[in-house]
Amino acid sequence: MFDLKLYFTEKNKQINAALDEILKEDSSWIAEAMKYSLMAGGKRIRPVLCMAAAEAVRGNPKDVLPAACAIEMIHTYSLIHDDLPAMDDDELRRGKPTCHVAYDEATAILAGDALLTLAFQTLSSVRAEGHSRQWLHIAGIIAHAAGYRGMIEGQMRDIASEGTLPDLNALEDMHALKTGALIQASVKSGAILGGGSRTQIEHLEVYAKNIGLAFQVADDILNVEGNQEIMGKAVGTDSTRKKSTYPSVMGIEKSKAFAGNLINNALQSLDVFGTESDPLRAVAMYIIERKR
Amino acid sequence: MFDLKLYFTEKNKQINAALDEILKEDSSWIAEAMKYSLMAGGKRIRPVLCMAAAEAVRGNPKDVLPAACAIEMIHTYSLIHDDLPAMDDDELRRGKPTCHVAYDEATAILAGDALLTLAFQTLSSVRAEGHSRQWLHIAGIIAHAAGYRGMIEGQMRDIASEGTLPDLNALEDMHALKTGALIQASVKSGAILGGGSRTQIEHLEVYAKNIGLAFQVADDILNVEGNQEIMGKAVGTDSTRKKSTYPSVMGIEKSKAFAGNLINNALQSLDVFGTESDPLRAVAMYIIERKR
Numbered sequence: 001m002f003d004l005k006l007y008f009t010e011k012n013k014q015i016n017a018a019l020d021e022i023l024k025e026d027s028s029w030i031a032e033a034m035k036y037s038l039m040a041g042g043k044r045i046r047p048v049l050c051m052a053a054a055e056a057v058r059g060n061p062k063d064v065l066p067a068a069c070a071i072e073m074i075h076t077y078s079l080i081h082d083d084l085p086a087m088d089d090d091e092l093r094r095g096k097p098t099c100h101v102a103y104d105e106a107t108a109i110l111a112g113d114a115l116l117t118l119a120f121q122t123l124s125s126v127r128a129e130g131h132s133r134q135w136l137h138i139a140g141i142i143a144h145a146a147g148y149r150g151m152i153e154g155q156m157r158d159i160a161s162e163g164t165l166p167d168l169n170a171l172e173d174m175h176a177l178k179t180g181a182l183i184q185a186s187v188k189s190g191a192i193l194g195g196g197s198r199t200q201i202e203h204l205e206v207y208a209k210n211i212g213l214a215f216q217v218a219d220d221i222l223n224v225e226g227n228q229e230i231m232g233k234a235v236g237t238d239s240t241r242k243k244s245t246y247p248s249v250m251g252i253e254k255s256k257a258f259a260g261n262l263i264n265n266a267l268q269s270l271d272v273f274g275t276e277s278d279p280l281r282a283v284a285m286y287i288i289e290r291k292r
Numbered sequence: 293m294f295d296l297k298l299y300f301t302e303k304n305k306q307i308n309a310a311l312d313e314i315l316k317e318d319s320s321w322i323a324e325a326m327k328y329s330l331m332a333g334g335k336r337i338r339p340v341l342c343m344a345a346a347e348a349v350r351g352n353p354k355d356v357l358p359a360a361c362a363i364e365m366i367h368t369y370s371l372i373h374d375d376l377p378a379m380d381d382d383e384l385r386r387g388k389p390t391c392h393v394a395y396d397e398a399t400a401i402l403a404g405d406a407l408l409t410l411a412f413q414t415l416s417s418v419r420a421e422g423h424s425r426q427w428l429h430i431a432g433i434i435a436h437a438a439g440y441r442g443m444i445e446g447q448m449r450d451i452a453s454e455g456t457l458p459d460l461n462a463l464e465d466m467h468a469l470k471t472g473a474l475i476q477a478s479v480k481s482g483a484i485l486g487g488g489s490r491t492q493i494e495h496l497e498v499y500a501k502n503i504g505l506a507f508q509v510a511d512d513i514l515n516v517e518g519n520q521e522i523m524g525k526a527v528g529t530d531s532t533r534k535k536s537t538y539p540s541v542m543g544i545e546k547s548k549a550f551a552g553n554l555i556n557n558a559l560q561s562l563d564v565f566g567t568e569s570d571p572l573r574a575v576a577m578y579i580i581e582r583k584r
Contacts, residue, residue, distance in 0.1 A: 136427055
């Protein structure tokens, strides 16, 4: 039986050490704000997926660490900006005050900007002789996923959808953009940098698409059924804000069944791989079993 | 006599066409907000500098267009975020309502994020066979200049300095970060992509450093003596906000002499080049002669 907890512990150690290394010599106010949010105890699912995808195609997961770090920086920047008063106006994140509460609004905006910029600086600073083309390629994939046709458009639609009538297709599109795109980019980047074949990359894209959506459905379910203390953030907020969510559209039981189906699809797409994709299998299971 | 107006007209046509091409098929709300600010009639000094630097080292300026566009996107994103209520709270920019006034605050934050992301997507999408290493290299230079050790740190210091006692060294450091870093990156990127030698790049860096600072001193002077109608934005705002500026620290006449000296230094650094650096010479002169 594959030990996912141990796997996450080991990978998180490497990811956190790499993130730490990048920012360790900076003690400016803005660098402190960046570190505050970056080191606030995130689960590191995206960077772990990136490394696990490299492993699935028999690449060395350590070689993709700059991509894993860049993706986590982009994820963190998006949380900082989403939490701003002009957006979701959240005061708590991972059990700690959000960046604009701990610092101030201007600093939070700039810390987000700085993490986004640092992500691309990290991707551009890789000195892998003869592999520049690949790194440039995955920088483009990540930028597209994070951009106005991906994550940012998802956030726009999420804001616009508050208080509107729920519609399943619109909800799915919104999540595919807001959460799915960066998760897909994480897996695809790892697979490309790990030297995966075209077929392997295609299978991993199907995997990523399914777990990406399942992740969001599970998040919606947790917002209804989750434990505030375990999660470190408020629950029931979607309902208060009259947000369209899977539970609000299809009910809680059907939402759980839907998430389960997505995970089955994800697992099936891994059939072409051997034990080297066990970490990806375990992550898929974890997504619907997690408590936070 | 070199005709800078004609040169700017020609280059701006190319830059605007390239920017237009990148966003033309998008009609989403966020894409509209991005275009609104990107096409608001900026002077395009940074992208023109990038192209002119390529020309100075006898490269083809058209080859560097993706870098020129990326730099203008980053400049525009920084203006959108600087104008936000939590930062400078400006309602007018280039004679038009600022992005958060024309749209709303959430859209303005995301439009800025999206332009920053699109800049790196643009740099990553260049398909120049055998030149990936160079593009990755200049993406890193631009990211460093725009990041928390460059432009963003400059904005942090600018915000922190409001209402404090003026200090010349601190002022110069702030401007070197806030405005100088991206101007230097513009020139350096153009020179590298244009195939410049190490010595040529060093000379162009001295040029860029001097015009970068001169540009800011001239901006401060314009905020005192400029014509609001010609400039398309409010004047006298620095004084109202008790901002440290060159005129407030050394007086208006000494500020003009200082800017003149910087431009002389910039021109001297171009002595090693022939007529192919005439555009850069003309830009240097323009910086202290401009009315907006």
